[in-house]
Amino acid sequence: MTCALVGIGRTEYYRNSGRTTLAMATEACRGALADAGVDARDVDGMLTYQANDSATPLEVSWALGLDELAWANAMVGGGNLVADCIATAAAVIEAGMCRAVLVYRSLNGRSGLRFGTVDGPVRVGGEWQFSAPHGFLVPPQWIAMWAQRHMAVYGSTNEDLGHIAITQRAHAGPNPHAVARQPITMDDYLAGRWVNEPFRVFDCAFEVDGSVAVLVVGEELAADTAKAPIWIVGSANSQSGAGWVEWDDLTCMYSRTVAPRLWNRTGLGPSDMDVALMYDCFTYTVMATMEDFGFCAKGEVGDFFAEGKATYGGDVVVNPHGGLLSEGYLHGLNHHVEAVEQLRGTAGERQVLDARLALVTAGAGPYGGANVLSAERP
Amino acid sequence: MSVVDADIPPQPEPNPDTVGFWEATEEGQLALCRCDQCGTWLHPPLERCRRCGGPTSYQPVSGEGAVHSFIVMHRASVPGMGAVPYAIVLIDLDDAPGARVTGRIAEAAPAEVAVGARVRARVVGVPGGPFHQPEFVLA
Numbered sequence: 001m002t003c004a005l006v007g008i009g010r011t012e013y014y015r016n017s018g019r020t021t022l023a024m025a026t027e028a029c030r031g032a033l034a035d036a037g038v039d040a041r042d043v044d045g046m047l048t049y050q051a052n053d054s055a056t057p058l059e060v061s062w063a064l065g066l067d068e069l070a071w072a073n074a075m076v077g078g079g080n081l082v083a084d085c086i087a088t089a090a091a092v093i094e095a096g097m098c099r100a101v102l103v104y105r106s107l108n109g110r111s112g113l114r115f116g117t118v119d120g121p122v123r124v125g126g127e128w129q130f131s132a133p134h135g136f137l138v139p140p141q142w143i144a145m146w147a148q149r150h151m152a153v154y155g156s157t158n159e160d161l162g163h164i165a166i167t168q169r170a171h172a173g174p175n176p177h178a179v180a181r182q183p184i185t186m187d188d189y190l191a192g193r194w195v196n197e198p199f200r201v202f203d204c205a206f207e208v209d210g211s212v213a214v215l216v217v218g219e220e221l222a223a224d225t226a227k228a229p230i231w232i233v234g235s236a237n238s239q240s241g242a243g244w245v246e247w248d249d250l251t252c253m254y255s256r257t258v259a260p261r262l263w264n265r266t267g268l269g270p271s272d273m274d275v276a277l278m279y280d281c282f283t284y285t286v287m288a289t290m291e292d293f294g295f296c297a298k299g300e301v302g303d304f305f306a307e308g309k310a311t312y313g314g315d316v317v318v319n320p321h322g323g324l325l326s327e328g329y330l331h332g333l334n335h336h337v338e339a340v341e342q343l344r345g346t347a348g349e350r351q352v353l354d355a356r357l358a359l360v361t362a363g364a365g366p367y368g369g370a371n372v373l374s375a376e377r378p
Numbered sequence: 379m380s381v382v383d384a385d386i387p388p389q390p391e392p393n394p395d396t397v398g399f400w401e402a403t404e405e406g407q408l409a410l411c412r413c414d415q416c417g418t419w420l421h422p423p424l425e426r427c428r429r430c431g432g433p434t435s436y437q438p439v440s441g442e443g444a445v446h447s448f449i450v451m452h453r454a455s456v457p458g459m460g461a462v463p464y465a466i467v468l469i470d471l472d473d474a475p476g477a478r479v480t481g482r483i484a485e486a487a488p489a490e491v492a493v494g495a496r497v498r499a500r501v502v503g504v505p506g507g508p509f510h511q512p513e514f515v516l517a
Contacts, residue, residue, distance in 0.1 A: 118388065118456045125391035127422040130399065131480040132388035133504040133511050135456040136466050141449055145468050149447035152493035197450035197463075197488075245468065245478050246421065250447060 003090035004222040004229030005373065007036025007215035008337045013179050013328040016111040017209035022055035024211035025106035026063040032102060032213040033064075037226030043215075044070040045098035047089055049081040049331075053113045054106050071098050078115075079279055079332035080239065080254070082362030083369030086336060087235035089216040100221055105333040106211035114207055115139050127243055139281065142244040143364060144199040147284035149250040151198065158198055160302025161283040162189035165202040165325055167305050168280065172322025174349035180206050180326040203283040208328035212337050230343045233268070233357075233378045236261035237369035247366050253285070254368040255292030255361065263294075266372050268357065270294040273372075275342045275358040276316045277335035280323040285364040290318070293359065293370075317352045332362045336371075343375040386506025387458035395423045398436035403510035406501045409436040410474050419477035441499030441512065443471040446478060450488040458505060465491045467514055469499075484513045491516070 009031020011017075011024045025048075033040055046057035046069055057072040071092055075081045082105075089101035109115070115138065124132035131137065150156050166189060172178035184202060192200035222229040238257035242248070249256075263269050270293055278286045287301040295316060296304045304310055310318040321327045321338040328334065339358040341347040347355075361370040392400045395411075402409035411423030415432025427434055448467045451459070465488040469479050481499065483491055496517040501510050 122388045123391045124388045125393060129390035129392065129396060130422065130511075132456070133390055133509060134466065134480065134482045134513065135387060135451065135454075135459040136480045137388060137456050140455070141451075141466065144449045145447045145466075148449060149468075149493065152447070194450070194452035196455065197452060199449075243422070245480060246476075 001090050001094065001232040001234065002219050003093050003216055004219070004231045005086070005214050005336065005340050006217050006222055006225040006227070006229045007032035007038060008213070008340050009033070009035055010177065010212040010334070010337060011210045013177060013208040013210040013330065014110070015208065017108055020055065021053070021106040021108060021211070022059050022063060025055050025060045025104050025213070028106065028211035028213035029060060029064055029102050029104055032215045035227065036215045038100060038215060038217070038221065040064050040066060042221065043100045043102055045089065045092055045101035046072050047075070047085050047101055047103050048105060049075040049077055049085055051076065051078060051113070060104065079281060080363030080367040080369065082332040082336070083235060083360065083371045084237050086214065086216060086232065086371055087369070090232050093216065093218040100215060100217045102213055102215055103333070104211060104213035105331045107331060108209040109329055109331065110207040110209050112209070131245065140195050140199055140204055143282045143284055144196050146250040146288070146365065147198050150284065150288065153251050154299035156287065156299055156302060158190070159186065161198070161203055161287065162186050163302050163305035164283040164286050165189055167310055168319050168323045169326045171311070171320050171350060172326035175321050175327060178322045178327040179208055180322070199282060202325070205281045205324035205329035206326060208330065210328065210330055212330050212333045214333065214336050214340070228344055228375065230340045231374045231377050233372040233374045234262055234266035235369065235371045236265060238367065240366040242366045244365055251288065251298065252292055253288045253365055254363055255289040255370070258368065258370050259293045262370050262372065268372060270316070273316050273357050273359045274355040275320060275339065275352050276318045277339050277358060277360040278318055278323070279332050279335065279361045279363055279368065280319060280325050281329070281364050283325065286318070289361055293361070312352065320347065320350045320352055335360050335362065339373050343373060385457055387504055388456060389504065389507045390509055395425050399423060400509055402436055402438070403501050403512070406510070407438050408441045408499050408501060408512050409438045410477055412437045419474040421477040421479065439471050439473050441471070442517065443469045443497055445491060445493055445495045445497060446470045447493055448491050463488050467491065467497065469497060469514060479512065481512045481514045484515050486516050
């Protein structure tokens with residue numbers, strides 16, 4: 001592709017923001033523009049993904065002082081759409097429809113609508129009407145069901161999941177943006193309360209309020225930005241309607257299709273990646289997708305983390321910001337923000353030495369996507 | 379999802395494609411949507427088969443099957459579920475290959491549940507409303 005990520009912005013990550021998603025999105029977008037040294041009036045496209053829980057591109061663009069946009073869209077969905085949002089912004093630019101697209105996510109994910117629980121009695125239609133009446137309804141349950149299957153088929157263990165949580169928490173330590181920076185041991189992990197077995201509290205993303213934004217531009221604008229552009233090498237998606245109950249093999253995710261698609265498109269492979277921003281709504285998502293992307297064989301992810309291959313000095317640094325587990329659940333767009341920091345070489349204490357290529361994944365279960373980003377123009 | 383007014387389990391909202399499932403459970407029967415033409419089991423149900431486009435109807439199944447996977451609830455994340463802990467199972471049904479259903483395990487402690495365990499379904503009422511659903515006992 002011929003587009004680059006040239007600006008990143010974010011709000012503080014809060015437990016209770018007391019702010020509207022509009023106010024937070026506007027702050028994050030202004031941050032991305034200032035970071036890029038691009039004037040708001042150069043932005044002619046805006047894109048977000050949301051679950052009826054956030055300000056729309058029209059509201060945010062108006063708040064930024066723009067009278068209109070040449071293109072705007074709000075995809076309905078979750079983390080599965082993050083990679084696609086970045087790639088779609090690039091595709092819209094390459095199609096000549098826009099010059100600069102702001103991609104943002106803004107949510108009160110802790111104080112407002114939470115994805116892990118259902119607070120009141122409800123009526124449920126659609127595919128979940130069959131399992132909602134016996135209480136099978138929320139994402140920690142779906143993905144724990146998949147994790148248990150992986151344990152039965154490949155012998156993975158709670159401790160294997162624990163090594164993922166422990167490594168990412170250690171990474172979050174020096175990250176000033178992270179909400180959970182206190183290191184944890186295996187004893188701490190195993191003493192964590194059950195959310196739903198086999199998931200403990202440390203297996204689950206740390207829900208927060210906040211917003212992040214990324215500015216995507218074409219090569220013309222990228223030639224004159226404040227910081228080095230970070231280029232999109234390639235993108236792939238796999239969005240399946242199979243669902244969480246009917247998906248054939250719970251030990252693999254969308255990434256079983258996305259990985260070969262992405263590696264074929266880019267001519268790259270897992271061993272080329274310096275940094276891997278692996279979508280981690282839950283630890284098991286990291287496990288299944290690390291296998292699918294070819295970082296290790298089935299059933300070996302626990303050892304991969306335990307032996308230090310997923311951290312500094314290992315094969316690839318996984319989630320140096322702490323991920324959604326420890327930096328915070330900005331619904332996955334914060335992975336692209338961290339990839340930009342790492343590839344610019346501006347990640348401070350958590351900088352991965354000579355980071356040139358990053359894999360950024362997004363999604364879980366039947367649906368998701370991934371991008372490869374590069375410090376050099378492809 | 380819309381709100382109802384008591385501390386009861388989520389209530390299903392049938393639609394024209396799914397109502398046959400709930401009509402069968404009301405009769406104490408577990409039945410799943412199946413293509414009349416090519417025999418594909420379709421769960422969640424569809425008006426027409428996703429494989430061949432043929433018409434579909436609800437066919438009874440025995441309710442016997444095996445645990446594909448399971449989770450154990452140690453705290454309530456959904457209202458109206460009663461005492462913890464309890465197991466929720468994902469079931470491969472013997473006579474509906476390719477379709478899976480979920481349910482709670484009854485009459486057994488969560489520790490007795492394992493992947494591969496044999497189960498059979500029975501239909502019970504959903505508290506707080508007119509609906510019935512399958513639950514599973516270890517066979």
